[in-house]
Amino acid sequence: MAHDHIHATPADLGPAFRWAVGLNTAYVLVEATAGFLTGSLALIADAAHNLTDVAGLLTAWGAAVLAKRAGTVAYTFGYGRATILAAMLNAVAILIGVVLVIWEAAHRFQAVVEVPGLTILLVAMVGIGVNTGSALLFIKSQKEDLNAKGAYLHMAADAAVSGAVVLAAAGIMLTGWQWLDPAVAIAVSVLIAWTAWGLLRDSLRLELDGVPEAIDRQAVADWLGGQEGVSNVHDLHIWALSTTRTAMAVHLVWDGADPDGFLDHVADELEHGFGIAHATVQLEQVACERAGSCLVT
Incomplete structure (x- = not known):
């Protein structure tokens, strides 16, 4: 995480x-x-x-x-x-x-x-x-x-x-x-x-915790799903902490070898590419079983 x-x-x-x-x-x-x-x-x-x-x-x-x-x-x-x-x-x-x-x-x-x-x-x-x-x-x-x-x-x-x-x-x-x-x-x-x-x-x-208008949720999901080692994106939530700060939480099914480096890369890119300054990413090795909350990419 x-x-x-x-x-x-x-x-x-x-x-x-x-x-x-x-x-x-x-x-x-x-x-x-x-x-x-x-x-x-x-x-x-x-x-x-x-x-x-x-x-x-x-x-x-x-x-x-x-x-x-x-x-x-x-x-x-x-x-x-x-x-x-x-x-x-x-x-x-x-x-x-x-x-x-x-x-x-x-x-x-x-x-x-x-x-x-x-x-x-x-x-x-x-x-x-x-x-x-x-x-x-x-x-x-x-x-x-x-x-x-x-x-x-x-x-x-x-x-x-x-x-x-x-x-x-x-x-x-x-x-x-x-x-x-x-x-x-x-x-x-x-x-x-x-x-x-x-x-x-x-x-x-x-x-009401809606996705800020300036952020494209699908674009964020697609970007996360396109990262090396990521096979599934689910439980993706994006909301505003204030009128200037945005937060995100997501679960990723990932099978890479350097979790710390991967997480640093994701956090930096989310902030600079999407304006999401507070990112919480949970890495999993088991495929998502909750179909209702999965967002497959």
């Missing part, structure tokens, strides 16, 4: 989260102040929404910190799966926010609310800068880390909302059409819901 104990170190997202939390907290204070001074319910409501963004960032940040902690007697794999849970919570929070925005927008079609176009435009332009800057902090890490992707999508979605608000505010100032505000809000919300659903689907897959 082999255990590869050399795990890839997750990217340090601490600085990105610190900047994102700081920028968004400052923006919440500015937006809430502007809302109270102008009496704009839209700005106050959006400030409350951005406050939930700060909470989402803090949740994702806390999960990233937990992921770096070593395993314990009770949690032998460590706390990496907290990053998966954080990504899921971020997706749920985005979808809840979408429902609330659409609900409010629908009511505003029935009861038109006069909004201070210029104030909303100026504050929303600040929001574009804050949210775009926050999203850019995670743009590299989001490609390989689902938790970072959750933070990235949250900030990118808010930047899109702020951009739409700017367009709506400008349209209201030019035409006086107050219905532009709820109409744009609904259109952007539908787009955001689509991206959030993808994040929720991916995080749920990892939470």
Whole structure:
């Protein structure tokens, strides 16, 4: 049996989260102040929404910190799966926010609310800068880390909302059409819901021990079956330890002469070729008798 104990170190997202939390907290204070001074319910409501963004960032940040902690007697794999849970919570929070925005927008079609176009435009332009800057902090890490992707999508979605608000505010100032505000809000919300659903689907897959989307299970099985001395591959399981670490366990029927060298080779190739950093391989000399769990290659 082999255990590869050399795990890839997750990217340090601490600085990105610190900047994102700081920028968004400052923006919440500015937006809430502007809302109270102008009496704009839209700005106050959006400030409350951005406050939930700060909470989402803090949740994702806390999960990233937990992921770096070593395993314990009770949690032998460590706390990496907290990053998966954080990504899921971020997706749920985005979808809840979408429902609330659409609900409010629908009511505003029935009861038109006069909004201070210029104030909303100026504050929303600040929001574009804050949210775009926050999203850019995670743009590299989001490609390989689902938790970072959750933070990235949250900030990118808010930047899109702020951009739409700017367009709506400008349209209201030019035409006086107050219905532009709820109409744009609904259109952007539908787009955001689509991206959030993808994040929720991916995080749920990892939470249920599904094979990470970036890994082809059949390709792994074929590669293992093609190694010298391997006559059968069975009980192959691949699952996520976190949003950046993948584990695998497998039984191989093998008749070679150098088990240590073979296991080192397999562990190295699985990590570098498939991104599986924690591999457990059990070597057997008897052919698989459990037909239901065998994967013959």
